[in-house]
Amino acid sequence: MKLNKKNDAPEIKKHPNAISISEGFGYLFGDMGNLFVLTFVSTYLKVFYTDNLLPGHGVSATQISTDLTVLFLVTRLWDAINDPLWGIFVDTRKPTKNGKFRPYLKSVSIPLGLSAVLCFLNIQDYVSSYTALLIFAYISYCLFGMMYTAMNIPYGALASAITDDPKGRTLLSTFRSIGSGVGGAAVTLVAQKLIYDDGTQLNPQKTFIAVCVLSGLSVCAYMTCYKTTRERVVYAPEKKKVDLKLTYGTLLKSKPFLTVTVSGLLISGLLQYNTFNQYLTKNYFANADLSIFITLSTYLPTVLLILFVPKLAARFGKKELSVMGLGLATISSIILSIMGPNEHLRTHPAPYFIINFAVGAGYSFLAILTWALVTDVIDYQENVTGNKNESAIYAVYTFARKLGQTIADVGGLQLLYRYAGYDPERKSAVGYIPGVGDRIYKMVTRGMAVAYTITFIMFIIYPLNKKNLAKLHEELDAKRAAQTEKLKEAQDQANEA
Numbered sequence: 001m002k003l004n005k006k007n008d009a010p011e012i013k014k015h016p017n018a019i020s021i022s023e024g025f026g027y028l029f030g031d032m033g034n035l036f037v038l039t040f041v042s043t044y045l046k047v048f049y050t051d052n053l054l055p056g057h058g059v060s061a062t063q064i065s066t067d068l069t070v071l072f073l074v075t076r077l078w079d080a081i082n083d084p085l086w087g088i089f090v091d092t093r094k095p096t097k098n099g100k101f102r103p104y105l106k107s108v109s110i111p112l113g114l115s116a117v118l119c120f121l122n123i124q125d126y127v128s129s130y131t132a133l134l135i136f137a138y139i140s141y142c143l144f145g146m147m148y149t150a151m152n153i154p155y156g157a158l159a160s161a162i163t164d165d166p167k168g169r170t171l172l173s174t175f176r177s178i179g180s181g182v183g184g185a186a187v188t189l190v191a192q193k194l195i196y197d198d199g200t201q202l203n204p205q206k207t208f209i210a211v212c213v214l215s216g217l218s219v220c221a222y223m224t225c226y227k228t229t230r231e232r233v234v235y236a237p238e239k240k241k242v243d244l245k246l247t248y249g250t251l252l253k254s255k256p257f258l259t260v261t262v263s264g265l266l267i268s269g270l271l272q273y274n275t276f277n278q279y280l281t282k283n284y285f286a287n288a289d290l291s292i293f294i295t296l297s298t299y300l301p302t303v304l305l306i307l308f309v310p311k312l313a314a315r316f317g318k319k320e321l322s323v324m325g326l327g328l329a330t331i332s333s334i335i336l337s338i339m340g341p342n343e344h345l346r347t348h349p350a351p352y353f354i355i356n357f358a359v360g361a362g363y364s365f366l367a368i369l370t371w372a373l374v375t376d377v378i379d380y381q382e383n384v385t386g387n388k389n390e391s392a393i394y395a396v397y398t399f400a401r402k403l404g405q406t407i408a409d410v411g412g413l414q415l416l417y418r419y420a421g422y423d424p425e426r427k428s429a430v431g432y433i434p435g436v437g438d439r440i441y442k443m444v445t446r447g448m449a450v451a452y453t454i455t456f457i458m459f460i461i462y463p464l465n466k467k468n469l470a471k472l473h474e475e476l477d478a479k480r481a482a483q484t485e486k487l488k489e490a491q492d493q494a495n496e497a
Contacts, residue, residue: 024172026228030155032218053123057128104154113215119141159172163232164473189292194206273412276416278291318466322369376472378394
């Protein structure tokens, strides 16, 4: 072991693929670009369809609602086909001089931005047929979903190519969480004030201008990510025919993969389910402006913890830290579910928002470490199978998150109307609705408690703790070195021949 001459202490060897803070900062711009367009489309496209694009053609609101439900289910079904296939496609492409994944940041950024703009193009002045408008909605939204997949899968897989240093992986995951938070919060907190007239009616012209601006900003963010990152983990694996059945069959037997993927479905679905908090603040607490505190409870704890989590993860382990955070979120969400509804809490809501902040604080640990956990799963699969299928793995994980969002949207609407008894004729009313408001409280808090409890239990049995992960990386480094040496010897023999 090499000694430090100054104090004769062992000198810690720097990882050969260590990355700098500046490169981690550059990586965050990719997810900032993602969230600029994704948050805007996810939040406002339904309102644009129901209030601007589809009404006024002699079709009932009930029929529009049914048609849109089918639309979102069909597009998610297409994602089920498109995401894994695109992941396999990316995995089978040969690296270019600019890397294997970075080029997508450059080539897909403008088509993705244009597809987001197309979604909010109000063609009512040119098309009078409701069927034609609905077809346009199908085409534009499917195109956006395809372009987002084409960008998001290689961007996510890029982290495993930037570095194989565990500390670097945590750094990238941390900065990605920052980028996601900035992109999502900017849209959530700012856009609504700009695109609504009097805070109630979506203005299609202002909405179109906003999506154009955000799409332009997303392109700039992707280009920044492209310019400030580089792929270090480059090796030439043996050329093998891609076997879809073997690739995905192996994943379905992997406990680390299943844990991270199912937790991604639950947590992503929960974040989408949290959009029903607008009904909670409006029709239980009788103050729609309180929704800003729920938004802050999601993003503010992440901001406060962002500098500490990487160091804590390096010391205690990513699994260990995630379990601790999920434990806090689980206990806090269960408390919320049993402390109400009641008259005192409804009229004095401060305790609710304080405990909800604790839920957000617990969730923040997983939010910051999520992408580092995904790259750990990629390494685990490579160590088990000998194949580096990072895009295929990331594609399934991405689809699981989309599936969670779909279940939350469709299931949440069913609960809102069928269980809570929400009256669409009073959808603009702000005020406590006896009975309905109480059931909305139960549906929101109990859904949260169930999702966190299941995720917490899954992470307790997640096998990649700090000790096992260190052993995994030692084995994987040895296998990669041996494989590289084998290929080098084969190349030398070919040259001699």
